[in-house]
Amino acid sequence: MLTLDENELLTRVSCGTPAGELLRRYWHPVAAAGELTEKEPIRAVKILGEELVVYRDKKGRYGLVGEHCPHRLASLAFGRVDEEGIRCPYHGWKFDSSGKCLEQPAEPPESTFKDRIKHSAYPVEYLGGLLYAYLGPPPTPVLPCWDVLAWEKGKRWVVKESVIDCNWLQPMENSVDPSHLYWLHGDTAHLAPRVKKYAEQHEFIPFEFGIKKRRTTLPLATGEAPMVDEHPLLFPTILRHVAPYEGGKKHRHNLQIRVPVDDEHTQVFRVNFVPSDSEKSPAGAEVPFRFSQLKTGPGKYDMSMVSAQDSMAWETQGYIADRRQEHLGVGDEGIIALRKMLREQIERVQRGFDPIGVIRDRAKNQIIDLGVINERIGLYKAPDPTQDPKAATG
Numbered sequence: 001m002l003t004l005d006e007n008e009l010l011t012r013v014s015c016g017t018p019a020g021e022l023l024r025r026y027w028h029p030v031a032a033a034g035e036l037t038e039k040e041p042i043r044a045v046k047i048l049g050e051e052l053v054v055y056r057d058k059k060g061r062y063g064l065v066g067e068h069c070p071h072r073l074a075s076l077a078f079g080r081v082d083e084e085g086i087r088c089p090y091h092g093w094k095f096d097s098s099g100k101c102l103e104q105p106a107e108p109p110e111s112t113f114k115d116r117i118k119h120s121a122y123p124v125e126y127l128g129g130l131l132y133a134y135l136g137p138p139p140t141p142v143l144p145c146w147d148v149l150a151w152e153k154g155k156r157w158v159v160k161e162s163v164i165d166c167n168w169l170q171p172m173e174n175s176v177d178p179s180h181l182y183w184l185h186g187d188t189a190h191l192a193p194r195v196k197k198y199a200e201q202h203e204f205i206p207f208e209f210g211i212k213k214r215r216t217t218l219p220l221a222t223g224e225a226p227m228v229d230e231h232p233l234l235f236p237t238i239l240r241h242v243a244p245y246e247g248g249k250k251h252r253h254n255l256q257i258r259v260p261v262d263d264e265h266t267q268v269f270r271v272n273f274v275p276s277d278s279e280k281s282p283a284g285a286e287v288p289f290r291f292s293q294l295k296t297g298p299g300k301y302d303m304s305m306v307s308a309q310d311s312m313a314w315e316t317q318g319y320i321a322d323r324r325q326e327h328l329g330v331g332d333e334g335i336i337a338l339r340k341m342l343r344e345q346i347e348r349v350q351r352g353f354d355p356i357g358v359i360r361d362r363a364k365n366q367i368i369d370l371g372v373i374n375e376r377i378g379l380y381k382a383p384d385p386t387q388d389p390k391a392a393t394g
């Protein structure tokens, strides 16, 4: 149970709020790159309560600027792009990706008015089929090369879900809530049937990028070996997961990125990667993208989909769950651990430090292999050749 003030502290995302300032220290995806085409090179996006447009200019460069033109506030989402940037549809003011005003067609040629206009603009980078933005203060940190975004041997694709009508923290608390698996998803074929909690042990291990959620399925019969899965929460907005693919013959690794749109809405992007020796997804290559509709109507969910089952649970908790009314038990220790980490990281930012997981050293911008395992679906920890002589020779 939290007080109203604590709940506000942990959930609100606008500029100047404690959690909003923390969230602004990280890169967040604003669109799938596949959403911007030659025909439709501009898209309105909302993130952390800010209305923006993301665009690709005629040279193929990306930009992210405030949606409302600083002249008289018309939407740049209806504008045009050229080789230099984006032009407002109303009176033709033009901006580059740094927010510099390049042209004001109705002003006299000798006017210096445009030099005094600075439109809001943020850095945007492409990785793994997503366009990532950084809305925080300079200096801009490195965009982390999570394994699923950067692996090359295999097939990658991006799914953008319909916007979820609730605060971002509800999906993130779900990421450290292993006991919901058998109940919320218990009827879905590839998951285990409903079992009682005493058959499992749950651990929540803080590590350099967040919290490692380790589930150990305890043997129900003599002779059975315990099975472990580890799915990290990458602080503050990502669940790194793995699931069976093609009937369990392969593994589908994925990042589920829960982007705060505003206080009461969350945009989920999923990046999937299936390792394979016969396929290649080189860095910078186009990544297929599709849209997924979670609801069939207001308050109606396609409950055959795992992601719709989850979003039903998150939305029905309320736009911003009123945590004054909840009753947490021993089985909710992951949620308590996440809230503790969130409070600590808010305080770090308030004291002027980087929060957990922010990477500054560009030399360290290597693929971050998270070593995710799930023994229940046959994905085991890779043998360490320095520890296991048989693995080294075999």
Ligand code: FES
Binding pocket: 069, 070, 071, 072, 073, 074, 088, 089, 090, 091, 092, 093
């Ligand atoms: S409102 Fe954009 S140019 Fe006038």
Ligand SMILES: [Fe+2]
Binding pocket: 174, 180, 181, 184, 185, 310
């Ligand atoms: Fe779930």
